[in-house]
Amino acid sequence: MQLTKFNQRSPYALNSRVHHHHPSFDKTQLQGWQCMHKEAEIPHTAWEAEEKRCLEMGLQGADSIEDKSIPTFARGELPHYAGINTFMKAPYIENVNDVKKYDAAVMGVPFDGGTTYRPGARFGPQGIRRISALYTPYNYEIGVDLREQMTLCDIGDVFTIPSNIEKAFDQISKATAHVFASGAMPIILGGDHSIGYPTLRGIASQTDKTIGIIHFDRHADIQEKDLDERMHTTPWFHATNLPNVPATNLVQIGIGGWQVPRQAVKEARKRNTTIITMRDVEQLGLDKVAEMALEMAWHKADAVYLSFDIDCMDAGFVPGTGWPEPGGFLPREVLYMLGLIAKEGLCGMEVVEVSPPYDTSDITSLMATRVIVDVLGTMTAHGKIGEHKKIIRGWSA
Ligand SMILES: [Mn+2]
Numbered sequence: 367m368q369l370t371k372f373n374q375r376s377p378y379a380l381n382s383r384v385h386h387h388h389p390s391f392d393k394t395q396l397q398g399w400q401c402m403h404k405e406a407e408i409p410h411t412a413w414e415a416e417e418k419r420c421l422e423m424g425l426q427g428a429d430s431i432e433d434k435s436i437p438t439f440a441r442g443e444l445p446h447y448a449g450i451n452t453f454m455k456a457p458y459i460e461n462v463n464d465v466k467k468y469d470a471a472v473m474g475v476p477f478d479g480g481t482t483y484r485p486g487a488r489f490g491p492q493g494i495r496r497i498s499a500l501y502t503p504y505n506y507e508i509g510v511d512l513r514e515q516m517t518l519c520d521i522g523d524v525f526t527i528p529s530n531i532e533k534a535f536d537q538i539s540k541a542t543a544h545v546f547a548s549g550a551m552p553i554i555l556g557g558d559h560s561i562g563y564p565t566l567r568g569i570a571s572q573t574d575k576t577i578g579i580i581h582f583d584r585h586a587d588i589q590e591k592d593l594d595e596r597m598h599t600t601p602w603f604h605a606t607n608l609p610n611v612p613a614t615n616l617v618q619i620g621i622g623g624w625q626v627p628r629q630a631v632k633e634a635r636k637r638n639t640t641i642i643t644m645r646d647v648e649q650l651g652l653d654k655v656a657e658m659a660l661e662m663a664w665h666k667a668d669a670v671y672l673s674f675d676i677d678c679m680d681a682g683f684v685p686g687t688g689w690p691e692p693g694g695f696l697p698r699e700v701l702y703m704l705g706l707i708a709k710e711g712l713c714g715m716e717v718v719e720v721s722p723p724y725d726t727s728d729i730t731s732l733m734a735t736r737v738i739v740d741v742l743g744t745m746t747a748h749g750k751i752g753e754h755k756k757i758i759r760g761w762s763a
Pocket residue numbers: 559583584585675677678689719
């Protein structure tokens with residue numbers, strides 16, 4: 367081997383490499399090592415059942431196919447570019463009465479009649495479902511396989527009324543109440559943020575217990591009306607008027623920038639919600655902010671609902687949204703914080719303001735998918751799936 371003068375001096379040259387045998391170095395301390403070994407403990411039972419079902423329904427593959435688990439017609443998870451997409455190719459519950467058989471149900475709310483700037487969030491559920499097919503149900507770092515450890519279905523979309531906000535709200539509340547009362551945790555794909563009121567109204571109608579809200583957003587969304595209607599800038603005014611959804615349990619994280627209307631600030635002040643800005647997040651750190659948010663949302667509450675506006679992330683990461691605002695969260699910051707919040711349990715969640723017509727390379731829809739699967743993964747890892755059932759009025763398992 368010929369070494370030039372240059373690479374003899376280079377730290378990358380073979381001769382100059384110094385091996386620092388640090389006495390405290392221990393590769394088993396790496397999360398990477400621990401996760402590698404944890405995977406061995408997760409069963410493959412549900413996967414094997416799916417493979418079997420796919421062969422039965424999709425015909426054994428052609429003779430030349432060496433992998434005998436491959437059917438002729440794509441069924442189930444594989445391949446990720448094929449098939450009819452429900453959320454993560456979860457079973458489609460055509461009969462909504464079957465939803466009770468599942469731990470969690472994805473429900474689309476294709477409504478953007480509450481949008482005051484860019485429309486398009488009515489296509490959010492379709493956009494999110496399409497890119498969600500990219501994912502496997504296993505997560506290396508969380509150490510869970512959703513297919514093996516919980517049951518998820520896709521109940522399809524609510525029949526929303528595009529030109530009538532109040533009728534759409536009534537449909538959304540009825541649908542959310544149905545899913546929640548069945549025992550399945552509602553996972554709601556928006557839709558614009560106006561749906562935050564009817565989704566909570568649906569859940570709150572099925573319990574006598576108190577619900578707190580953790581709300582990720584750049585916008586406060588708590589004024590009474592906007593453009594003379596209950597638009598996507600208003601959900602928390604109306605939700606926190608519900609008797610069992612106190613405003614003092616509303617924690618709003620990431621608020622700031624130039625799109626926070628003064629009437630919203632006035633209302634937040636009057637109702638004593640908790641607003642945490644990006645500056646607060648920078649100064650206090652992610653762990654402390656999550657701890658504070660949990661403390662306030664859960665204060666004398668029996669359950670917490672997560673309302674996640676995709677625009678809480680910096681506009682550069684989420685081009686496909688209704689009201690983009692620079693200066694928000696980085697994806698890995700928000701995903702880390704969601705993990706801290708989800709491990710205490712949630713009674714439902716929504717991801718709103720994904721507008722696929724403005725999206726680029728499905729990046730915004732992919733972020734929304736990621737938010738949902740990280741929450742489900744964390745709840746599964748911490749034994750919180752199904753815990754919300756105890757607040758359902760008249761629930762007996
Ligand atoms: Mn927003």
